[in-house]
Amino acid sequence: MISKFKWIDNGGSTSAKGFKACGVAxxxxxxxxxxxxxxxxxxxxxxxxxxxxxVAAAPxxxxxxxxAKGKCRGVVVNAGCANACTGQKGFADAVxxxxxxxxxxxxPEEEMxxxxxxxxxxxxxxxxxxxxxxxxxxxxxxxxxxxxARAIMTTDTKPKEVALKVxxxxxxxxxxxxxxxxxMICPNLATMLCYITTDAAVGAKDLRAxxxxxxxxxxxxxxxxxxxxxxxxxxxxxxxxxxxxVLTPAQDDFALFTEALSEVAKALAxxxxxxxxxxxxxxxxxxxxxxxxxxxxxxxxxVANSPLFKTACFGADPNWGRVICAVGYSGxxxxxxxxxxxxxxxxxYDKGEVADATAQAKLAEVMAQRAxxxxxKLNLGEGADAVYTSDFSYDYVKINSEYTT
Amino acid sequence: MISKFKWIDNGGSTSAKGFKACGVAxxxxxxxxxxxxxxxxxxxxxxxxxxxxxVAAAPxxxxxxxxAKGKCRGVVVNAGCANACTGQKGFADAVxxxxxxxxxxxxPEEEMxxxxxxxxxxxxxxxxxxxxxxxxxxxxxxxxxxxxARAIMTTDTKPKEVALKVxxxxxxxxxxxxxxxxxMICPNLATMLCYITTDAAVGAKDLRAxxxxxxxxxxxxxxxxxxxxxxxxxxxxxxxxxxxxVLTPAQDDFALFTEALSEVAKALAxxxxxxxxxxxxxxxxxxxxxxxxxxxxxxxxxVANSPLFKTACFGADPNWGRVICAVGYSGxxxxxxxxxxxxxxxxxYDKGEVADATAQAKLAEVMAQRAxxxxxKLNLGEGADAVYTSDFSYDYVKINSEYTT
Numbered sequence: 169m170i171s172k173f174k175w176i177d178n179g180g181s182t183s184a185k186g187f188k189a190c191g192v193a194x195x196x197x198x199x200x201x202x203x204x205x206x207x208x209x210x211x212x213x214x215x216x217x218x219x220x221x222x223v224a225a226a227p228x229x230x231x232x233x234x235x236a237k238g239k240c241r242g243v244v245v246n247a248g249c250a251n252a253c254t255g256q257k258g259f260a261d262a263v264x265x266x267x268x269x270x271x272x273x274x275x276p277e278e279e280m281x282x283x284x285x286x287x288x289x290x291x292x293x294x295x296x297x298x299x300x301x302x303x304x305x306x307x308x309x310x311x312x313x314x315x316x317a318r319a320i321m322t323t324d325t326k327p328k329e330v331a332l333k334v335x336x337x338x339x340x341x342x343x344x345x346x347x348x349x350x351x352m353i354c355p356n357l358a359t360m361l362c363y364i365t366t367d368a369a370v371g372a373k374d375l376r377a378x379x380x381x382x383x384x385x386x387x388x389x390x391x392x393x394x395x396x397x398x399x400x401x402x403x404x405x406x407x408x409x410x411x412x413x414v415l416t417p418a419q420d421d422f423a424l425f426t427e428a429l430s431e432v433a434k435a436l437a438x439x440x441x442x443x444x445x446x447x448x449x450x451x452x453x454x455x456x457x458x459x460x461x462x463x464x465x466x467x468x469x470x471v472a473n474s475p476l477f478k479t480a481c482f483g484a485d486p487n488w489g490r491v492i493c494a495v496g497y498s499g500x501x502x503x504x505x506x507x508x509x510x511x512x513x514x515x516x517y518d519k520g521e522v523a524d525a526t527a528q529a530k531l532a533e534v535m536a537q538r539a540x541x542x543x544x545k546l547n548l549g550e551g552a553d554a555v556y557t558s559d560f561s562y563d564y565v566k567i568n569s570e571y572t573t
Numbered sequence: 574m575i576s577k578f579k580w581i582d583n584g585g586s587t588s589a590k591g592f593k594a595c596g597v598a599x600x601x602x603x604x605x606x607x608x609x610x611x612x613x614x615x616x617x618x619x620x621x622x623x624x625x626x627x628v629a630a631a632p633x634x635x636x637x638x639x640x641a642k643g644k645c646r647g648v649v650v651n652a653g654c655a656n657a658c659t660g661q662k663g664f665a666d667a668v669x670x671x672x673x674x675x676x677x678x679x680x681p682e683e684e685m686x687x688x689x690x691x692x693x694x695x696x697x698x699x700x701x702x703x704x705x706x707x708x709x710x711x712x713x714x715x716x717x718x719x720x721x722a723r724a725i726m727t728t729d730t731k732p733k734e735v736a737l738k739v740x741x742x743x744x745x746x747x748x749x750x751x752x753x754x755x756x757m758i759c760p761n762l763a764t765m766l767c768y769i770t771t772d773a774a775v776g777a778k779d780l781r782a783x784x785x786x787x788x789x790x791x792x793x794x795x796x797x798x799x800x801x802x803x804x805x806x807x808x809x810x811x812x813x814x815x816x817x818x819v820l821t822p823a824q825d826d827f828a829l830f831t832e833a834l835s836e837v838a839k840a841l842a843x844x845x846x847x848x849x850x851x852x853x854x855x856x857x858x859x860x861x862x863x864x865x866x867x868x869x870x871x872x873x874x875x876v877a878n879s880p881l882f883k884t885a886c887f888g889a890d891p892n893w894g895r896v897i898c899a900v901g902y903s904g905x906x907x908x909x910x911x912x913x914x915x916x917x918x919x920x921x922y923d924k925g926e927v928a929d930a931t932a933q934a935k936l937a938e939v940m941a942q943r944a945x946x947x948x949x950k951l952n953l954g955e956g957a958d959a960v961y962t963s964d965f966s967y968d969y970v971k972i973n974s975e976y977t978t
Binding site for chain 1: 625626627629657658659660661662663692693694695803880893894895897898901902905910922924925926967
């Protein structure tokens with residue numbers, strides 16, 4: 169079977185037509201690029217999803233308002249300072265940063281978004297921001313996606329970008345994007361920033377619906393609602409440069425667009441888990457045959473967020489006791505006399521019976537892998553879901569005890 | 574002011590009149606004692622609170638039923654095996670373990686409780702349990718509390734026991750107890766076992782009410798409901814050996830009894846936090862001026878449970894950004910423009926303004942202490958509460974990646 173989606177080698181936020189980007193050194197962080205700009209060379213619709221944390225950073229407050237109007241075409245991002253908990257002055261700084269960027273590249277002020285990531289509680293160094301924006305304007309290019317992806321990194325060990333092509337309504341459409349975020353994400357607070365671009369033509373309201381669906385299948389499977397950083401941001405820009413007709417939900421192709429957008433979001437989300445702070449494992453927690461889909465998600469999240477489970481993964485310990493224990497407190501319906509637990513295809517717990525000793529050698533192989541799947545079959549219904557997580561290592565403690573967020 | 578309560582040096586579960594205890598080596602764990610017995614030499618009322626985890630271990634299922642009848646006088650406890658997720662056979666093992674203990678010491682079967690702590694998913698070694706119970710019967714003594722406290726340890730680094738005397742209704746009453754539990758507790762799953770004894774005379778129903786109040790002021794401030802191990806158990810026995818009248822809520826003295834019971838429970842709970850796995854810090858998270866008491870507790874728990882906050886404490890980093898971020902996702906009402914945050918008495922965040930640099934030297938002193946308090950003033954109402962937690966260290970990861978629960 170030929171896939172509907174063609175992944176683009178080294179693709180990213182400038183793979184779609186009409187998008188420029190760059191990464192420059194504004195001097196906010198030492199010895200590295202720390203400011204990115206992403207801009208459509210023509211008018212664009214946009215949609216955004218932001219942190220549900222009641223303490224939202226200044227740029228999030230501003231972007232939420234602007235993205236809701238659906239007409240932004242660019243974003244300027246700085247690392248090194250989150251501009252969170254900085255009061256009215258911090259909000260004014262965010263407005264000014266966006267205004268400077270818009271003025272410098274010559275677009276209406278309200279079409280520019282702004283993001284910040286880094287330490288909470290420090291004011292933006294506005295002179296450096298202003299100087300950086302001038303550099304950024306000159307550096308913008310149609311192949312600047314990689315530089316932009318690098319400039320938005322904080323504790324990430326590598327830049328994260330992907331892009332794919334898909335034929336929609338007879339036209340080749342490209343969807344790509346970049347993101348940063350390397351905390352274990354949930355239950356933690358590492359800021360997740362993600363910018364997706366497409367040359368498809370989609371109205372703002374429909375774009376928002378597609379983004380919500382995409383996030384549900386990707387970022388919402390690695391992070392728990394209500395358990396987010398002050399700065400989390402997910403934005404998509406659609407500039408129509410591919411030349412196709414405007415996609416609407418009434419057309420069959422809209423589902424394909426949403427699916428493609430989900431694929432891009434999922435690929436980016438996976439990169440965040442893989443690059444989890446200090447992570448040595450990539451663990452898929454799948455819950456099947458739950459009483460409901462909601463129960464399955466609840467149970468999967470509880471396991472994926474359990475520090476005891478995560479430390480066991482780091483120790484390559486197939487500790488199913490911690491798995492069933494987390495399911496037990498998740499709020500999901502569970503009966504340990506009906507539950508089965510697998511590490512990849514090795515059954516470790518079967519309805520009150522523990523796997524026999526012959527499974528041990530096989531289990532050691534499973535746990536030695538960088539990636540494995542824990543499957544919990546609750547045998548209470550047809551609900552299913554999965555959550556992706558990383559392990560909890562010495563390096564996680566090291567990174568987070570030494571880094572001031 | 575002379576305190577109403579007189580703490581007893583080296584007091585514990587056998588400080589109250591009429592209670593015997595012991596710790597013996599049943600051979601379940603290598604080279605140490607691993608079985609404890611605690612027994613009133615006369616009839617006793619009892620009350621128990623147990624894990625809210627939907628996957629409850631066999632002994633918990635049995636004890637919940639027996640304690641509800643209010644007439645138990647003893648408990649037999651083993652370390653090294655949790656007897657959880659062991660099916661019907663495991664339940665039969667728990668029943669048999671209690672029956673053997675009751676028969677050996679000569680009390681009715683239904684007056685004996687049973688607890689297990691250790692690895693999940695393994696059957697109890699019943700021959701060793703039976704042999705251990707015989708040893709335990711011979712070892713029971715009126716000063717066996719210390720040996721019992723040592724025998725129930727798992728990853729604890731020290732035994733935990735306290736006792737106090739209080740004059741109630743003209744009679745000297747003693748309340749004492751022992752506990753084990755050294756996980757970071759919440760959001761983790763280390764089993765907490767706690768046994769409190771008193772020679773006061775209290776009816777079972779009233780004893781249960783007093784225990785609930787005591788737990789609310791102690792263990793429920795270090796652990797989150799619904800986020801508990803399969804085996805968590807808190808039991809109090811009251812045998813009336815002090816010779817006083819039966820205490821009832823209608824008397825003024827009942828409040829004093831409840832207060833004394835709370836003091837004992839709180840002192841034991843504090844010992845668990847202090848002995849947190851790999852802990853180097855004891856942190857009190859106090860939330861004041863919240864919109865409600867519920868909000869204050871919600872916010873305090875979110876901060877106390879945040880791995881990012883805990884790792885910052887380990888790094889002696891006064892990272893208030895992670896504090897306000899956790900409050901933000903706690904569900905509590907919060908307005909960062911009204912919030913103040915203190916580390917001990919040093920203000921680090923004041924309604925949108927960050928503390929000035931002169932606070933830094935003072936802050937370093939605060940963070941260098943083994944124990945400090947983080948206070949969050951939300952300035953939205955009169956709600957207040959506090960939660961106690963430990964930090965998140967390399968040793969936490971080491972202990973939990975190498976230990977099979």
